[in-house]
Amino acid sequence: MTEPPELRPDQTTGMVCAHHHLYSALARGMPAPPRTPTSFIEILEQVWWRLDRALDADTIHWSAKLGALEALERGCTAIIDHHESPSAIDGSLGIIADACAEVGVRVSCSYGVTDRHGADGARRGLAENERFLSEGGRGYVGVHAAFTCTDDTLERAADLATRFGVGVHIHVAEGADDAGAADRLRHLADDRWLLIHGVHLADDHGLAGTIVHNPRSNMNNAVGYARPTRFANPIALGTDGIGADMLDEFRVAYARLREHDVRSTPDPVWAMLDVNRRLFPEAGDDRVTWSYEPMDPWRLAFSPGVRPLRIEIDGDVVLEDGLPTRVDATEIRAKAAEAAERLFQRLEDMP
Numbered sequence: 001m002t003e004p005p006e007l008r009p010d011q012t013t014g015m016v017c018a019h020h021h022l023y024s025a026l027a028r029g030m031p032a033p034p035r036t037p038t039s040f041i042e043i044l045e046q047v048w049w050r051l052d053r054a055l056d057a058d059t060i061h062w063s064a065k066l067g068a069l070e071a072l073e074r075g076c077t078a079i080i081d082h083h084e085s086p087s088a089i090d091g092s093l094g095i096i097a098d099a100c101a102e103v104g105v106r107v108s109c110s111y112g113v114t115d116r117h118g119a120d121g122a123r124r125g126l127a128e129n130e131r132f133l134s135e136g137g138r139g140y141v142g143v144h145a146a147f148t149c150t151d152d153t154l155e156r157a158a159d160l161a162t163r164f165g166v167g168v169h170i171h172v173a174e175g176a177d178d179a180g181a182a183d184r185l186r187h188l189a190d191d192r193w194l195l196i197h198g199v200h201l202a203d204d205h206g207l208a209g210t211i212v213h214n215p216r217s218n219m220n221n222a223v224g225y226a227r228p229t230r231f232a233n234p235i236a237l238g239t240d241g242i243g244a245d246m247l248d249e250f251r252v253a254y255a256r257l258r259e260h261d262v263r264s265t266p267d268p269v270w271a272m273l274d275v276n277r278r279l280f281p282e283a284g285d286d287r288v289t290w291s292y293e294p295m296d297p298w299r300l301a302f303s304p305g306v307r308p309l310r311i312e313i314d315g316d317v318v319l320e321d322g323l324p325t326r327v328d329a330t331e332i333r334a335k336a337a338e339a340a341e342r343l344f345q346r347l348e349d350m351p
């Protein structure tokens, strides 16, 4: 295999999103929840845990396809996804992987196991991770969060991940309600784990793994600032389902860091994008040619709107003149909008 050519000043390797929820791509415009949520837990209960219950195979497909398209259009060639669809668990990860493959974007899948729907729901979630990984799928073992799982489920998930030589992809201490997660996970976690959020972790939490910082989502849910530079762990950058525009998330992360410490340079946040690439090394073979040069953190921190003009993934041109080559973006948007209407109707009908 020949080495990819050197990067020009207007090029980078593929951007990686270290934590995404492709299933939320259809959520924009969804009906308002029955009551206005006033806390992080109520946001989960009244928005996301209703949406995920309403998903079926068709809406999983179109949300993944729309999310993959939007990732590609922003220069993100590799997505680390975390999925939950309690009414349609079996085969859900395959649907997501296939939709991303059609668009041409790399994906790592995981099903977020939880005991929220009883022991049988947890068992089926574990089985979906196992099925996907045993068929050669690229992924992690997903867990929603320690606070919605029994110790037995957490141990089973960790064992399954060890068996497949992968990590566990889990939300950790996102809200104050999950601040006790570290004590329940410390003996299970290893360096391959992805610890999402970590807002309420102690500085010396003692968990092995990469912490994934999601600054925009954390602000949106009012869970607090993670102050990610305080941790000894590698720190990656995710969007938590709000698109996959990693340059935009970089700018948000930098603005939030400056608000916390006005002396900070963009470099600690730019370094998070390198951690992302280490989580998905294949993206290093991808080439993104941008509308701006040079692709330098100090400039990009203050340059909204930089967009990819051409993208090669694994040697294939998947975006040319800013347009995807493998799929019809207009058609995907139209079909996704129809699927969203069906999803919204189910939400309206939900008790």
Ligand SMILES: [Zn+2]
Pocket: 019, 020, 021, 082, 171, 196, 240, 241
């Ligand atoms: Zn998340």
